[in-house]
Amino acid sequence: MGAMTITALTPASRSAGAERGRWRVAAVACGAHALHDGLTDTLYLLLPIFQTEFALSYAAVGMLRALYAGAMAGAQLPAARLAQRLSRAGLLAAGTALAGAAYLCLSETSSIAVLAAALLVGGIGSSTQHPIGSSLVAAAYEGPASRGALGTYNFAGDLGKMALPSLAAGLIALVAWRWAASLLGVIAIVGAAAILLLSRQLHGRRGEPARIAPAAGTPPRAAAAARDGFAVLLAIGIIDSATRMGFLTFLPFLLRAKGAALPEIGIALTLLFAGGAAGKLVCGFLGARCGMLPTVLVTEGATAAAILALLPLSLAATLALLPLIGIVLNGTSSVLCGTVPELVTAERRERAFGVFYTGTIGAGAVSPVLCGLFSDAVSLPAAMLLVASAVLLTLPLAWRLSRIIGPTA
Numbered sequence: 001m002g003a004m005t006i007t008a009l010t011p012a013s014r015s016a017g018a019e020r021g022r023w024r025v026a027a028v029a030c031g032a033h034a035l036h037d038g039l040t041d042t043l044y045l046l047l048p049i050f051q052t053e054f055a056l057s058y059a060a061v062g063m064l065r066a067l068y069a070g071a072m073a074g075a076q077l078p079a080a081r082l083a084q085r086l087s088r089a090g091l092l093a094a095g096t097a098l099a100g101a102a103y104l105c106l107s108e109t110s111s112i113a114v115l116a117a118a119l120l121v122g123g124i125g126s127s128t129q130h131p132i133g134s135s136l137v138a139a140a141y142e143g144p145a146s147r148g149a150l151g152t153y154n155f156a157g158d159l160g161k162m163a164l165p166s167l168a169a170g171l172i173a174l175v176a177w178r179w180a181a182s183l184l185g186v187i188a189i190v191g192a193a194a195i196l197l198l199s200r201q202l203h204g205r206r207g208e209p210a211r212i213a214p215a216a217g218t219p220p221r222a223a224a225a226a227r228d229g230f231a232v233l234l235a236i237g238i239i240d241s242a243t244r245m246g247f248l249t250f251l252p253f254l255l256r257a258k259g260a261a262l263p264e265i266g267i268a269l270t271l272l273f274a275g276g277a278a279g280k281l282v283c284g285f286l287g288a289r290c291g292m293l294p295t296v297l298v299t300e301g302a303t304a305a306a307i308l309a310l311l312p313l314s315l316a317a318t319l320a321l322l323p324l325i326g327i328v329l330n331g332t333s334s335v336l337c338g339t340v341p342e343l344v345t346a347e348r349r350e351r352a353f354g355v356f357y358t359g360t361i362g363a364g365a366v367s368p369v370l371c372g373l374f375s376d377a378v379s380l381p382a383a384m385l386l387v388a389s390a391v392l393l394t395l396p397l398a399w400r401l402s403r404i405i406g407p408t409a
Contacts, residue, residue: 022140022141024198025136025137025139025140026137026140026149026152026153027198028089028092028133028136028195028198028199029132029133029134029136029137029153029156030133030152030153030156031156031191031194031195031198032092032096032129032132032133032191032195033129033133033153033154033156033157033160034156034157034159034160034163035096035160035164035187035188035191036095036096036099036126036129036157036160037157037158037160037161038160038161038162038163038164038165039099039100039103039122039126039160039164039184039188040068040072040126041160041161041164041165041248041269041273042164042165042168042184043065043068043119044165044248044249044251044252044269045165045168045169045172045252045262045265045266045269046106046168046177046181047061047064047065047249047252048252048253048256048262048265049172049177049262050064050115051253054112054115056112057372057376058250058253058371058372058373058375058376058380059369059372059373059375059376060372061249061253061368061372062249062368062369062370062371062372062373063368063369063372064115064116064119065245065249065365065368065369066365066366066368066369067116067119067120067123067365068119068120068122068123068126068365069123069245069361069362069364069365069368070123070362070365070366071119071120071121071122071123071124071127072123072124072126072127072361072365073127073357073358073359073360073361073362073364073365074127074358074362075123075124075127075128076127076130076131076354076355076357076358076361077131077351077354077355077358078127079091079095079127079128079131079132079354080131080132080135080351080353080354081351081354083128083131083132083135088132088136088199089195089196089199090196091128091132092128092129092132092133092195092199093192093193093195093196093199094125094128094192095124095125095126095127095128095129096125096128096129096188096189096191096192096195097125097188097189097192098121098122098124098125099122099125099126099188100125100184100185100186100187100188100189100191100192101121101125101185101189102118102119102121102122102125102185103118103122103181103182103184103185103188104181104182104185104186105117105118105121106118106119106122106178106181106185107178107179107181107182107185108178130353130357130361131353131354131357133153134150134153134337134340134353134357135349135353137149137150137153138150138340138341138349138353139349150334150337150338150341151280151281151283151285151287151334151338152281154280154281154330154333154334154337155277155280155281155334157280158273158274158276158277158279158280158330159277161273161276161277162270162273162274162277164184164187165266165269165270165273166266166267166269166270167180167183167184168180168181168184168266169262169263169265169266169267169269169270170266171183172262172263172266173262173263173266226343226344226405228404229343229401229404229405230340230343230344230352232397232400232401232404233336233339233340233343233356233401234355234356234359234360235397236296236332236336236394236397236398236401237333237336237356237359237360237363238359238360238362238363239363239390239391239393239394239397240300240332240333240336240360240391240394241333241360241361241363241364241367242363242364242366242367242390243303243367243387243388243390243391244329244330244333244364245363245364245365245367245368246367246368246370246371246383246387247307247329247384247387248272249367249368249371249372250368250371250372250375250380250383250384251268251269251272252265252268252269253380254310254311254380254381254384255268255315255318257380258314258315258318259315260315264315264319267319268318268319268322271319271322271323271326272322272323272325272326272329273326274323274326275322275323275324275325275326275327275329275330276326276327276329276330276331277326277330278323278326278327279299279326279327279328279329279330279331279334280330280331280333280334281334282327282331283295283299283327283331283332283334283335286331286335287334287335287338287339291402292335292336292339292398292401292402292405293398293399293401293402295331295332295335296332296335296336296394296395296398297395297398298328299328299329299331299332299335300328300332300391300392300394300395300398301392301395302324302328303325303328303329303332303388303391304388304389304391304392305388306321306324306325306328306329307325307384307387307388307391308385308388309321310325310384311381311384311385332394333360336356337356339405340352340353340356342405343405371383371386371387374386
């Protein structure tokens, strides 16, 4: 009888397996983020079309954007709770398929009521992505590595913001916008199937990779300081999101006032989101190296200055400035998102991300309505001035947060 050979798992092989598990988590989370953010931000390209086709005011345009973002914000916490009980991957795939179905409905809409209903459904579908994807990444990359990992995760979202709106703009130049919306819906449904297929390699009831050894984490902070810090962090995120969404919603209309046609608006958004992708990646690692406070002071101060500089510029100069605006406009969110795991325990992480995204996306739902009302009452440039001024409110809050959570911020 031959001898039985037993192969022992060495520390090196276990480490390699853990690293492969982290990469699988990152692939699923980043792919879903790219797809969902691309679908969400393609709406900025479609809003001027909706305004023309349905004879809408600026306030009505803001309401349409608010329906999508409001549904996304309101369903964040329910999605986070469901993810704690059901399959994370299954819930993420279902939400992706629902967002795709909403785009298919958009392509067939013939009334403002159907349009509003499709946007509401799409927002509910997109609500699954942020709490599930970010908590998966944070769980896989514990401790100091989480800021850089979450920065990469946010960078993936901006790749989607570049790819899908530019694809839609190119298609709209060739075919009717309804055909472009249909194709995006099909892409989302195929993406949902891919999420299910890839997630089979994540062995765990809730979708975590099996036996991933977490990196050494930072010691938990005092409960009171962590609670106060999270409240201030949420306030910064709310202001940052409100001003960013207000700016993005009405940027296409500002470009149109400067003489841009729809293909040029698509190019402009691609340039902006390309800068945003770079900003989220760079600022995620910059926040990990330099701390939250210096990074937020630079990004938010530069955002206010860039929006003010944008108003008097010609269309050509505006297009040249947009990548820089994208870097500073989107860079802050990577730093804020990367700070969330430092203020909560692992057991409360999913709920904390749900609360964080509910607040920030909810603010992003309300701000386009307020900006639209202000634009109708005064003017669009005046609304942009208001946005630039509101950005500066984050600066004293960032200083306060750095005092609460200590020198590592």
